[in-house]
Amino acid sequence: MxxxxxxxxxxxxxxxxxxxxxxxxxxxxxxxxxxxxxxxxxGLELVSHKMIDGLNTYALLTIPFFILAGQIMGEGGLAKRLIRFALLGFGRFKGGLAMVNCLACLLFGNISGSASADMASVGTVMIPQMVKKGYSKEFATSLTISASIQGVVVPPSHNLILYALAYGAAAPSINALFLAGVFPGIVICAILMFAGRFLAIRNGYTMTEIIPQEERGKVIFDGIFSIMPCVIILGGIFTGWFTATEAGAIACLYAFIVTFFFYRDIPIAEFWPIILKTLRICSLVFFLMAASAAFSYVLTILRIPDMVTALLLGISSNPLMVLFIIACLLILLSAPMDMAPLIMIMTPILKPVILSMHIDPLHFGIIMMLSLGIGLTIPPHGAVLFIGCALTDTPIGRAVRHMTPFYAILFICLMIIIYIPQLSLYLPQFMR
Incomplete structure (x- = not known):
């Protein structure tokens, strides 16, 4: 040996x-x-040097800004306002609450950038509301778990930022990655809305919920203010007015003013606990990134990426087939491991593969996000699955059984994104 x-x-x-x-x-x-x-x-000093090098990048500022903005808006009752805003359009339809759930998860994901935050915030409001209208607790929980996955694909997904940093040299810009997630996010939302309504009607969940006429003006007003961070982030990036980091800072300022001085649902004294929670999350993310930087160096000197490239190219020379194999591999790996470390570990390993196959890193980034996002709903480590079950006191086994049709739906969404690259590449091309 x-x-x-x-x-x-x-x-x-x-x-x-x-x-x-x-x-x-x-x-x-x-x-x-x-x-x-x-x-x-x-020598162990080289480990510390590599770990420090992994954090020595300006783009890292993007992560705490977006985490803080999402925490402020989440604590400030944003999810409740987004849900009522979505009810204006779809609450009157049979199975409309299922559609509202999916749309609310998309809108909140556009601010939080996290599937777990999406599940916790939207699920806390939406699941009891659906149960009250006759939906089964298991169906409401499974639908919300599935819809929360949109948060890892749509901007400002923290995981897309990690992907850009893990990619290393010649990485796509964070702005381009954010734009690449827009159309796939919309497609995923549309498919989930259609499927959710179909399953709801088939199961007899047909009660509607209509916003009273006298409340609609306020709901629209609140809804516009609630989705404004999405407009700021995407509008500013698309027009080139500011970078992703600057968009995060502006989103933080907007969230602070609207939450504490406009709506005032929570007192200013709650700002310090939000800061502490953000710091805890960032410290975990940054230590993981530092550790992964040293780990990536080890992978390189052991030539593991080259071995993986030779193995995958030996299976097929068709880029779409290779992407399908990689997506299935990522889903399997994400069952026992969390999403962030897998991004930091697997991106440098798979980078030579996508370069050899001339696969656009923007397209691959969105495929990786959705593949690992699906893993967040799979036991034994599925973080979003466990959050949903904890919120509703639903046994894991029962939730997984009710998730079966949604697993199929999410897999269909993944296949569409793999085989229609333009969904991911259309918007970023205007930045080039």
């Missing part, structure tokens, strides 16, 4: 072994990286 093969075995065994005993994933990455560094006799 040669030295490189032994190092790969040690790396794999250390990583998987620590993960199986429930060591935090960031520490699994660091420990497995150190094991190889020691075998190569590099």
């Amino acid at each position: 040669d030295h490189t093969t032994l190092e790969i075995i040690v790396l794999t065994v250390t990583f998987i072994g620590l993960m199986l005993i429930r060591v935090p994933i960031s520490l699994c990455i660091v420990a497995s990286t150190i094991s190889v560094f020691l075998m190569e006799d590099f």
Whole structure:
């Protein structure tokens, strides 16, 4: 057995072994990286240098800005206003609440940039409302879990930012990635709305909910103010007025003013707990990125990306077939692992594959987001699945059974995005 093969075995065994005993994933990455560094006799100071290099980028400022804006708007009752705004258009239809749920998740995802935040905020309001109107708790929970996945695809998805940073040299800009997620997000929402309404009517959930005439003016007014961060982010990026980082800062300022001085649903004293929560989230993300930077260096010196490239190219020379295989692989990997570390680990491994196949990194980025997003709904690690079940006190097994048709629907959405690249590439081409 040669030295490189032994190092790969040690790396794999250390990583998987620590993960199986429930060591935090960031520490699994660091420990497995150190094991190889020691075998190569590099010295531990190189690990710290590589970790620091992984955080030495201006684009990282984008992440805390968007996380903070999403936290402020989420705590300030934004989800409730977006739901009532969506009810104006679809609440009068049979199965309309299912459509409203999907649209509300899309709109809130355009602000939070997170599937978990989407599930927690929209689910807290929408699921009890659907149950009150005769929907089963399991159906409402499963639909909301599925619709929340839109948050990882549409801008300002934090995971798209991680993808751009993990891609490294010649990475697509964050602005372009945000625009690449717009049409796929709309397509996913439309398919989920249609399927949700069909399943609701088939199950006999036909009650409607109509906003009273005298309340519609206020609902429209609140809705316009609630979706304004989406307009600021996408409008500013598309017109070139500001970068993604600047858009995040402006979104934070807008969220702060609207939440604490316009609506005033929560007192200004709640701002400090929101800051602390944002700092906790950012510290976890940044440590993961630092650890992944050193891990990526190890993968490179062991030539693991080259091995994966040779393996996939040996299976098929058709780019779409390779993308299909990669998507299925990512879904399988995302069942036991969280989304962020998989992005940081798998992007450098798969980058040579997509370069060899001349696949646009923008297109691949959206495919990766949706594939790993589907994994958020799959046990044993599906974060969004567990949040939904915790909100409604639904057993995991029962939720998974009711998720079956939605798994099929999300997989269809994934196939559409794989086989119609222009959905992801149309808007970014105007930036080129």
